[in-house]
Amino acid sequence: MMNDLSGHFPGLLEITAGDIMMQIAAEPGIIVELCDILKHRYGYNYLANLTAVDQGEQFEIVYHLYSLPKNKAELNSYGVQPLCIKARISRELPEIDSLASLFATADWQEREVYDLMGIMFRNHPGLARILLPEGFAGHPLRKDYRSDEKVETRQGD
Amino acid sequence: MVLEKTEADTNDTAVRTLESQNIIFASLEKVWNWGRSRSFWPLGYGCNCCPIEIMAAGAARFDIARYGYEVFRSSPRQADLLIIAGPITLKMAPVVQRLYEQMPAPKWVLAMGNCAISGGPFRDGYSVLPGADSMLPVDVYVPGCPVRPEALFHGLLELKNKVSPPCGIKIPGIK
Numbered sequence: 424m425m426n427d428l429s430g431h432f433p434g435l436l437e438i439t440a441g442d443i444m445m446q447i448a449a450e451p452g453i454i455v456e457l458c459d460i461l462k463h464r465y466g467y468n469y470l471a472n473l474t475a476v477d478q479g480e481q482f483e484i485v486y487h488l489y490s491l492p493k494n495k496a497e498l499n500s501y502g503v504q505p506l507c508i509k510a511r512i513s514r515e516l517p518e519i520d521s522l523a524s525l526f527a528t529a530d531w532q533e534r535e536v537y538d539l540m541g542i543m544f545r546n547h548p549g550l551a552r553i554l555l556p557e558g559f560a561g562h563p564l565r566k567d568y569r570s571d572e573k574v575e576t577r578q579g580d
Numbered sequence: 581m582v583l584e585k586t587e588a589d590t591n592d593t594a595v596r597t598l599e600s601q602n603i604i605f606a607s608l609e610k611v612w613n614w615g616r617s618r619s620f621w622p623l624g625y626g627c628n629c630c631p632i633e634i635m636a637a638g639a640a641r642f643d644i645a646r647y648g649y650e651v652f653r654s655s656p657r658q659a660d661l662l663i664i665a666g667p668i669t670l671k672m673a674p675v676v677q678r679l680y681e682q683m684p685a686p687k688w689v690l691a692m693g694n695c696a697i698s699g700g701p702f703r704d705g706y707s708v709l710p711g712a713d714s715m716l717p718v719d720v721y722v723p724g725c726p727v728r729p730e731a732l733f734h735g736l737l738e739l740k741n742k743v744s745p746p747c748g749i750k751i752p753g754i755k
Contacts, residue, residue: 555670556670559707570706
């Protein structure tokens with residue numbers, strides 16, 4: 424699988440074996456095609472986790488993929504290890520393609536990442552805030568987020 | 581029987597005659613408050629830990645029914661006491677406000693636990709109100725994290741005293 428993927432995306436991803444998960448560092452542009460291949464050719468049918476990390480200059484989008492049919496103890500060899508895919512996007516243009524068309528679980532998780540980290544997911548069916556109220560200013564999990572106004576209190580009246 | 585008897589009442593022969601005939605002489609508001617304060621119908625709002633203590637308060641070991649406050653309502657229209665037992669997030673605030681406004685007057689608010697009193701550990705957060713009194717007129721604050729059932733009962737009895745102040749025992753001639 425490693426050779427197949429490296430051959431399919433020459434120079435666009437880097438695969439390293441891990442103890443628990445196989446790591447794939449991928450270019451953000453190929454994320455949908457990569458996951459499509461992983462899902463339909465290698466059986467990675469479950470997107471367990473989708474999150475983002477603020478790395479300063481860049482945002483790192485992290486995907487955890489599992490293969491439920493092959494996720495059995497006796498088969499848990501190298502080929503069916505869970506996958507951790509990481510894609511880095513620039514802070515100036517925090518956009519990446521949505522995986523909602525491939526994995527239903529991506530829908531709300533991408534909304535959460537948009538809500539708290541301000542990542543725009545292209546082709547998302549309805550990218551709206553999910554945890555914070557509508558009209559909230561800013562994306563609070565960014566490292567440079569500063570809440571300028573305290574939440575209003577009546578005690579000061 | 582006279583609620584909140586005054587010196588004049590005890591000396592009033594008309595009042596004493598009525599009393600001897602078992603006729604209650606009081607303002608209607610006082611009689612109502614006497615009943616209200618002994619049978620609050622609470623509407624609960626909470627997240628996780630304080631509501632667990634409310635459940636314990638309602639169960640047999642602590643038995644909130646001893647005080648007559650066991651009629652927990654699921655509808656704000658039937659409740660007269662709003663127990664805030666958790667932090668109010670910005671997203672939840674309009675919902676809580678609406679529930680409070682749907683409750684018929686007279687109504688009271690009890691802030692249960694540190695989150696409801698001040699925001700607790702979430703006070704400096706970007707999405708949590710620093711206390712229920714940021715948006716609601718709170719009558720009784722019950723501190724605790726979480727609040728033990730005994731503390732909740734104490735808070736409810738304080739509210740009872742607030743709604744219907746005890747008149748105490750008055751003996752004629754002794755102040």
